Amino acid sequence: MDARDTRAAQAFLLHHAFVRSVAIRNAPWPGLAEDIVQQVFLEFLGKEERWDLERDLRPLLTTMTRHVALRLWRERTRQMPENIQKLADHVRQLAEERDGAAAHESDEDQLAALRVCLAKLPDKSRSLVERYYFEELSAQDIAEQLQMKSDTVCRALCRVREKLRACLGKNPASSPA
Amino acid sequence: MEPTPFDRLVDGYLRGTLSEGQAAELLALLQSRPDLGHELLDQWQMDALLKDFAPGGAVPLPVPAAASAPEGRWRIWAVCALLLAAGLGALGALKFGVPQPSAPSARLETTTRAIALLARSADARWARNAPQPQVGSSLGPGWVRLESGLIQIDFFSGARLVLEGPAELQLISSSEAYCVSGRLLAEVPSQARGFRMGTPEGALVDPGASYGLHVAAEGCEIHVFRGEMQLKADAGELRRLAPGSAVALSKRQLRSIALAPSAAFHNPDDLALRASSQWHARLEKWRAAGRRWNQDPSLLIRFDFETENDSEGTLNRAEAASPQMRGADGAVVGGGRTEGRWAGKPAFHFRNLADRIRVEVPGEFSSLTLAAWIRVDALERPFSGLMMSEKWSQGGVHWQLLRNGGVRLGLARYDSVSAGDYDSPVVFSQERLGQWVHLAVVIDAVSGQVLHYVDGVESRRVPFLLHPLKVGVADLGNWNVRATDDSMAIRHLNGAMDEFAFYGRALRAEEILELWDRGRP
Numbered sequence: 001m002d003a004r005d006t007r008a009a010q011a012f013l014l015h016h017a018f019v020r021s022v023a024i025r026n027a028p029w030p031g032l033a034e035d036i037v038q039q040v041f042l043e044f045l046g047k048e049e050r051w052d053l054e055r056d057l058r059p060l061l062t063t064m065t066r067h068v069a070l071r072l073w074r075e076r077t078r079q080m081p082e083n084i085q086k087l088a089d090h091v092r093q094l095a096e097e098r099d100g101a102a103a104h105e106s107d108e109d110q111l112a113a114l115r116v117c118l119a120k121l122p123d124k125s126r127s128l129v130e131r132y133y134f135e136e137l138s139a140q141d142i143a144e145q146l147q148m149k150s151d152t153v154c155r156a157l158c159r160v161r162e163k164l165r166a167c168l169g170k171n172p173a174s175s176p177a
Numbered sequence: 178m179e180p181t182p183f184d185r186l187v188d189g190y191l192r193g194t195l196s197e198g199q200a201a202e203l204l205a206l207l208q209s210r211p212d213l214g215h216e217l218l219d220q221w222q223m224d225a226l227l228k229d230f231a232p233g234g235a236v237p238l239p240v241p242a243a244a245s246a247p248e249g250r251w252r253i254w255a256v257c258a259l260l261l262a263a264g265l266g267a268l269g270a271l272k273f274g275v276p277q278p279s280a281p282s283a284r285l286e287t288t289t290r291a292i293a294l295l296a297r298s299a300d301a302r303w304a305r306n307a308p309q310p311q312v313g314s315s316l317g318p319g320w321v322r323l324e325s326g327l328i329q330i331d332f333f334s335g336a337r338l339v340l341e342g343p344a345e346l347q348l349i350s351s352s353e354a355y356c357v358s359g360r361l362l363a364e365v366p367s368q369a370r371g372f373r374m375g376t377p378e379g380a381l382v383d384p385g386a387s388y389g390l391h392v393a394a395e396g397c398e399i400h401v402f403r404g405e406m407q408l409k410a411d412a413g414e415l416r417r418l419a420p421g422s423a424v425a426l427s428k429r430q431l432r433s434i435a436l437a438p439s440a441a442f443h444n445p446d447d448l449a450l451r452a453s454s455q456w457h458a459r460l461e462k463w464r465a466a467g468r469r470w471n472q473d474p475s476l477l478i479r480f481d482f483e484t485e486n487d488s489e490g491t492l493n494r495a496e497a498a499s500p501q502m503r504g505a506d507g508a509v510v511g512g513g514r515t516e517g518r519w520a521g522k523p524a525f526h527f528r529n530l531a532d533r534i535r536v537e538v539p540g541e542f543s544s545l546t547l548a549a550w551i552r553v554d555a556l557e558r559p560f561s562g563l564m565m566s567e568k569w570s571q572g573g574v575h576w577q578l579l580r581n582g583g584v585r586l587g588l589a590r591y592d593s594v595s596a597g598d599y600d601s602p603v604v605f606s607q608e609r610l611g612q613w614v615h616l617a618v619v620i621d622a623v624s625g626q627v628l629h630y631v632d633g634v635e636s637r638r639v640p641f642l643l644h645p646l647k648v649g650v651a652d653l654g655n656w657n658v659r660a661t662d663d664s665m666a667i668r669h670l671n672g673a674m675d676e677f678a679f680y681g682r683a684l685r686a687e688e689i690l691e692l693w694d695r696g697r698p
Binding site for chain 2: 017020021024025028029030031033034038079081082083084086087090091094095098110111114129133135136137138139141150151154155157158161162164165
């Protein structure tokens with residue numbers, strides 16, 4: 001890896017969060033976003049001599065990410081059983097319709113706002129988020145731990161995500177954290 | 178049949194665990210109620226944001242009054258890991274000019290309660306109903322109750338104890354313990370100065386010394402072999418204990434006694450010698466059991482990794498399998514040898530994205546059992562392969578680790594009613610990384626269940642719908658997805674495998690227990 005490669009890798013590192021957020025919007029299927037980011041990184045680095053690293057890379061990375069997302073999406077969904085493939089296509093269509101109307105917000109800012117909203121959650125809800133997202137337990141695992149029905153856990157998780165979304169709406173990303 | 182609640186379908190969608198039937202249910206709901214489509218996308222986006230926020234490990238959430246912290250920084254490390262995974266190396270070069278995390282916020286770091294390590298043991302018998310840690314385990318605050326044998330505890334401060342059972346010791350912090358009974362030798366280097374050992378008669382504070390301690394009902398004896406110590410008896414007075422001195426303390430009465438020879442207390446070298454002879458005996462027992470297991474006609478593959486030369490493949494020890502499986506050795510790609518469960522016993526080391534052992538298991542199965550001794554060094558990716566059928570075609574079997582430390586058995590679907598993923602509870606917590614663990618999974622067509630086992634004990638059973646299993650060509654410690662272009666999923670195991678067995682039948686619980694018991698280090 002020469003100095004130019006290193007600079008290109010550094011430039012990508014600085015935009016990693018951005019690329020991931022574009023990947024998530026363009027490929028709404030679990031686990032796919034990381035693969036997309038990885039592929040974009042490899043392709044970005046593979047053609048680094050073409051890029052002007054001094055300019056704003058976001059438009060370029062957005063295009064690359066969308067392109068890779070579409071390609072991986074097709075490859076991945078081709079392997080899925082028919083019903084899951086249909087569902088995936090339907091959700092992607094919904095996401096595209098919505099994405100066309102929505103502006104891209106800075107992922108960094110969203111995370112800062114999310115931190116504030118998480119801090120406002122009641123202890124019980126925060127504990128649920130911690131178990132599900134940070135300890136990566138399944139709803140079934142949590143249900144066993146808390147001696148609840150897993151449907152109840154699923155419902156509670158949906159409500160917490162709704163609350164957080166509402167909170168982010170009230171505390172937009174530009175608000176001080 | 179009762180419809181699945183929408184929230185549950187959302188959970189399945191977000192986790193990627195929807196069955197075909199559930200996918201059809203969700204699609205029908207979304208088509209009939211467009212508002213639910215928006216709700217699903219809202220849930221998806223918030224889920225993605227939360228996953229982005231969580232750094233892939235146990236991290237405490239911010240408390241309401243917390244100050245702000247650089248929450249985005251962990252992702253730079255995620256990409257650094259990605260760089261390594263991509264095989265580009267030269268990570269050192271990236272350090273120049275890259276914003277490096279300075280001291281990361283404690284609130285964003287993975288934490289542990291561990292304060293010490295169980296470094297060695299020989300003939301250790303733990304008290305009934307007490308924790309029974311294995312060598313290599315991290316130890317948190319709590320009681321160590323040893324009925325007999327020797328153990329070595331290395332505190333994170335650098336202090337080291339060799340404890341001889343029967344003994345009862347409370348671990349308090351990385352620089353403090355309390356001995357109720359038993360004999361121990363403490364070695365406290367200068368880095369661990371201030372290490373405090375409490376006893377019912379008083380406390381020893383150690384500025385860097387080596388001493389023997391014997392605590393019994395009638396009192397305690399302290400023999401100072403090296404360095405100087407301070408003794409604070411319960412009466413309150415502080416006594417200096419010079420090197421080469423020894424005292425007995427009983428009912429607040431202190432008297433000088435003759436210094437015991439240092440051999441009166443077991444030291445780490447004694448323990449290492451005893452442990453080594455014990456390992457050798459266990460290794461021989463495992464080899465003898467292995468010769469018996471190899472005769473099982475249902476055993477299709479058994480790698481014990483005791484081959485002299487890995488480059489020639491990994492020898493399949495199954496001797497009574499069908500002619501087509503007999504001699505079906507593994508094809509080794511990359512990897513290397515590392516020390517296995519016992520000193521001198523080799524294991525296969527998976528280190529980078531190329532490393533794998535290729536196997537082929539022709540035919541169809543209704544039941545099967547997979548078992549392996551593995552050591553996981555890190556869980557950096559969403560999935561790390563243990564045994565993965567090539568691609569993801571009908572009847573394929575994917576046995577893999579999840580980033581949360583759980584084990585997943587994935588069975589590729591045939592039709593709309595077949596099931597998908599069967600997950601175990603979390604096995605590999607941070608404290609369990611680097612240790613040898615026996616994993617087994619049984620797919621039992623008779624009971625219609627998938628059973629996960631950890632160290633010989635069933636950890637979860639999940640019903641599954643029957644269909645023939647077709648393993649075909651598979652990778653150990655990796656996955657070959659044969660993508661149509663140049664991209665491949667990265668799922669190599671970061672760790673080692675010391676034994677692998679594939680049975681074409683469902684093993685009984687007692688057989689799994691024996692695989693663990695005979696093979697445990």
